[in-house]
Amino acid sequence: MTNPKVSPKSRASVIVSIIAARSDALVFFGATGDLAYKKVFPALHAMVHRERLAVPIIGVAKQGWGLEELRARARKSVAEHALVKDDAALQQLCELLRYVDGDYNDAATFEALRQALGDAKRPLHYLAIPPSLFGVVVSHLKASGAADNARVVVEKPFGRDLDSAKALNATLHGAFDESAIFRIDHYLGKETVQNLRFFRFANTFLEPIWNRHYVKSVQITMAESFGVQGRGAFYEEAGAIRDVVQNHMLQVVGMLAMEPPATTYVESARDELVKVFRQIAPLEPQNVVRGQFEGYREEPGVAADSQVETFAALRLRIDSWRWHGVPFFIRAGKCLPLTRTEVVVNFERPPLARLVPRSSNFIRLQLTPDLEIALGVQVKKAGERMIGEPSELTLLNRATVDEAGAYERLLGDAMAGDPTLFAREDAVEAAWAIVDPVVHTPTALKLYQPGVWGPAAASSLTEDVGGWTALSGRADGAEPHDA
Ligand code: BG6
16 A cells, blocks of 8 residues: 555554554455355354454355355354364354455445444455455455555465466555565464474574585475365366465475574564575476376366376475575375375485495474474394394374464464465565476376376486485385376
8 A cells, every 4th residue: 555645654654553453354255155164264263262353254255145144154164164163152253244245346345345344444354265356356445445454365376477476466565565465375374384493493403404414305295195176177277386386385495494584573584485485496397297196187177188287296406505405305296195294304324324325314394284293213223233224203293283273373363463474475476486487388297096106207306315205104105106
């Protein structure tokens, strides 16, 4: 919201007061949609349950509904998806709800929204709608005055490539200052992902070894044993690289590779993330393997000759003092042998090659479904000979809050104006710059059978570092191979 009549000094004080003040109403567009049903209502319910939400909540959609239908939807959603059950909180949530039915292209919808906002002075607008609608909604919010002193929350995917992300940012900046824009990447709201940063910087013993002198490779796997679950039409527009690599996976890379943030400046953690993204070379075709599970083309909404990837493996190069020469690998896919997200930091082999033929020192950090931290070590094999065998010491195994918790936390932070766990404009654009060459000129697509670790070519990416480290040392399905 750049107002030329406001002096830089007074603009700064306006921004600070926006940051400090809690939002006094929550508006969510797309109130009758899937995202609202699966994530937003359960998160709102949890916030009311924890006494962190007591302001008007206004759903907006074009469904021909009234308030009672929205309340019924909220009840159903909470019954199906909420982690905590609290009838009193549900009742309170229903009382806080308002509903505006109308077309997003119609100024009258936004007039009705202004009415529904009543005395609210600092609303939070959550756009749980397709990005193609952001432009029209944002310009009506501005024209109606509903954007004044307001914040806006947007969902991923944030653009389809670097250019469209820039255009989307320009659209949002047409009505909102960057400090009032909150781009959700729900991975950042996960307790386990926050622990990555904490674990790295809260433990002195890590720093001396967390660099190119000791680390041989870093591998991140986001495996899902299920397919696209009826989201074929969405997935056709996305594919694994746009859906999870450009955002969730690169954020994890950033947490692992960033320099320690200064503790005295609120933006410093996000500054360090951006620096890492800018040090990652744009992907070259030989460092990317795209796969598609057999059967994907029969999914509803999917083209019979679809070239969209449901699996991607990639090798990244970080051109920094700390990481020069250390490959970072990502593999993410649907219909893999199991569902889990895990980071493995593999260390160089000690110089006793006779005793320890291959490197087996690693730190394993499991991010989903639960937090697990393990250490891969060599121990002496019992017996007369001085030879080792690999063993894994599980240091911590803790069930944590799941994604509903992530949404609850992120919405709460956005209402409080705390941007720490949201993707900043420059970070989103820098992340797109990494994958841009591949989304524009996709590499050949290889088919794989459901239940294996993607196509065989995925193995070739990690050949020089001893292959992919098996997940959690458990039996985890067949090696990668082609269908
Ligand atoms: C979403 C993707 O952002 O993240 C989905 O669109 C994916 O395709 C999901 O399944 C995974 O998130 P989580 O929290 O369930 O691991």
